[in-house]
Amino acid sequence: MRAVSTPGPLNALPQTLLRHSQVVKTTGNFGFRDLNKNDKLDVYEDVRQPVEKRVQDLLHQMTLEEKAGLLFINGARINDDGSIEDKPGTGLFAFAPNAARLLTEKKMNHFNLWAIPDEPHTLAVWYNKMQKLAEDSRLGIPITIASDPRNHFSNNIFAMKASGFSQWCEPLGLGAIGDPELTRQFADIVRQEYLAVGIREALHPQVDLATEPRWARISGTFGEDAQLTAKQATAYIEGFQGGNSLTREGVAAMTKHFAGGGPQREGLDPHFPFQKGQIYPGHNFKYHLIPFEAAFAAHTAAIMPYYGVPMGQTKEDVGFSYNKAMITDLLRHHYHYDGVVCTDWGLVTDANLGPVVWPARAWGVESLSIPERVQKIIDAGVDQFGGENIPEVIVQLVKEGKVSEKRIDSSAVRLLRQKFQLGLFDNPYIDEDKANTTVGRADFVAAGEASQRRAITLLKNDRHVLPLKKNLKIYVRNMDPKVAAQYGTVVDDPADADLAILRLQTPFYPVASDIPLAKMFHHGDLDFKGAQKDSILQLLHQVPTIVDIYIDRPAVIPEISKAAKGLLADFGASDAAVLDVIFGKFKPGGHLPVELPASMEAVRAQKEDVPYDSKNPLYKFGFGLSY
Incomplete structure (x- = not known):
């Protein structure tokens, strides 16, 4: 045998494998990766064989320890120089483990990325080095890299730093735009950017319904309407996966959070012990399943259940991933879902x-x-553990006879199938030189910026004050004066201004907690209070003011709305995007994907599981003006 570059006919071999792989061989005129280094073409190494045959051939060669390693995915720390050695981490995600050690010591080959280098090329280098390390393992099982969203202009802690990627409005903004074809374009562009750096699984879309306005994770949803969300979910998943099924050029979509994470009691998120469970006072559990039914029809590659406890919905009040009635009975049996089911992180x-x-x-x-928790999750029907790296517990449970190896095989099959569908066994390597030219490509960036503008929703336009004329004397607050100076003469004193422009963010009030991350979640009331509210209203009464408010949860702003001359809502937008709409370069095109309640009393009186049900809302779901 002699070395060639990739599986398939010798005259059609991509250069990336030739450049990086050391195990490519030939038999006859056919090239393949000799992943188990036995100098022969195994079924799992043969791209011509059906996926299911390849999966079974590989499964029969795997040890229990290797199967257990498949069942875990955790965050990985990326060195700034693209190396894979275990070096001390820095920053918010310094605690993340070293991926190379998890691969070699734990037999793990699924990782998700949080912080990444600013240079996409560096990430591509790291990725190829990790694939080479995986290639050197006993069976050469490739790694799968996953990511939370990283393509939004966002203050959401679940939207990772963009690091050069195109920046679009948040998913709630896509809901405000309401155009599935734009969502499909978004997903297709992000797919290309992900592929360029080796990300092959999206830990999104988030199709929860924002029926409880105080919930901290609304900006990652498409809003509170099930039908709107279902249409967006279909376009999103198909755009990422490459069509109505997962393709070799696709990115696997992990749709979350089954069976709908929106109806949290008082909006308190179940990341933390102060959560009070998911409740359904409106008996509306089935309504929250509608977007997931669309995801199943679009053949989403994976599903993530939420942390929450669906109170009173099954025989036991336990979190979704621990709940056999939810995972096996509802998801597996009722919906016949046979894709990967992965827990949320840290259960x-x-x-x-x-x-x-x-x-x-x-x-x-x-x-x-810990072993009993792992066993209960496995018994519930889950395949993979997010944010954990304890495959030795699976091995222990099997050896003790508490979990059968056949049960582990069923999950391993689903996880291996996904790797084969993505083409990772045949050529996992990427062209490092194309990372910087694909990620943040000019037309991708322009499309993202256009979405920021298109999502902006006009709520009030008193006496048609908008769009503004240029060359006005303007006073700006919470906005870059240098950007504003391109639209008018910026003055330092509102008394000298023809008009003021004020940018706000929906208020939040952190829950008292010793857990640092808990304080970053936008919990609590939705209205401005005290001195902050007084300062805003003082400006609005002093000078005619245009207010733009970032909606990551439904703000309660009746006094502000009444006093403002113009009121806009944005869903993740730059100063330039907001000013372009205010001055008429772009027309506002959004419609509210959530209602804006009239008072906190109305918020507290509404039902957590029912959409648009607050009494006499200030602005109804679907409201939006234009010029």
């Missing part, structure tokens, strides 16, 4: 954050030991 082990412990999100089963 099993506590996180030690220096002097503070962030408890595992083992809601309802806190008294169980």
Whole structure:
């Protein structure tokens, strides 16, 4: 045998494999990767064989330890120089483990990325080095890299730093635009950017329904309407996966959070112990399933259940991933879903954050030991553990006879199938030189910026004050004066201004907690209070003012709305995007994907599981003006 470059006919071999792989061989005129280094073409190494045959051939060659490694995915730390050695981390995600060690020591080959280098090329270099390390393993099983959203102009902690990627409005803005074809374009562009750096699984879309306005994760949804969300979900998944099924040029979509994470009691998120469970006072559980039914029809590659406890919906009040009635009975049997089911992150082990412990999100089963938690999740029907790296517990459970190896095989099959569908076994390598020219490509960036403008929703236009004329004397607050100076003469004193432009963000009031991340979540009331509110109203009464408010949750702003001359809502937008709309370069095109309640009393009186049900809302769902 002699070395060639990739599986398939010798005259059609991509150069990336020739450049990076050391195990490519030929038999006859056919090139393949000799992943198990036995100098022969195994079924799992043969691109011509059906996927299911390849999966079974590989499964039969795997040890229990290798199967267990498949069942875990955790965050990985990326060195700034693209190396894979275990170096000390820095920044918010310094705690993330080293991927190379998890691969070699734990047999893990799924990783998600949080912080990444500013240079996409550096990430591509790291990715190829990791694939080479995986190639050198006993069976050469390639790694799969996943990511939370990183293509939004966002203040949401779940939207990772863009680091050169195109920046679009948030998903809530896509809901405001309401155009599935734009969402499909967004997904297709992000797919190309992900592929350029080796990201092959999207830990999104988030198709929860924002029926509880105080919930901290609304900006990642498409809004509170099930039908709108279902249409957006279909376009999103198909754009990422390359069509109505997962393709070799696709990115696997992990749709979340089954069976709908929106109806949290008082909006308190179940990342934290202060959560109070998911409740359904409107008996509206089935309504929250509608977007997931669309995701199943679009053949989403994976599903992530949420942390929450669906109170009173099954025989036991435990979190979704621990709940066999939800995962096996509803998801597997009722919906016949046979894709990957992966828990949300950190359901099993506590996180030690220096002097503070962030408890595992083992809601309802806190008294169980770590092995008992793992066993209950497996018994519920879940395939993969997010944010954990304890495959040795699976091995222990099988050896003790508490979990059968056949049960582990069923999950391993789903996870291997996805890798084969993505083409990772045949050529996992990428062209490092194309990373910087694809990520943040000029037309991709322009499309993202256009979405920021298109999502902006005009709520009030008193006496048709908008769009503004240029050359006005303007006073700006919470906006870059240098950007504003391109539209008018910026003055330092509102008394000298013809008009003021004020940017606001929906208020939040952190829940008291020792867990640092908990304080970053936008919980609590939705209205401005005290001195902050007084300062805003003072400006509005002093000078005619245009107010733009960033909506990551439905703001309660009746006094502000009444006093403002013009009122706009944005869903992740730059100063330039907002000013372009205010001055008429772009027309506002959004319609509210959530209602804006008239008072906090109305918020507290509404039902957590029912959409657009607050009494006499200030602005109804779907409202939006234009010029």
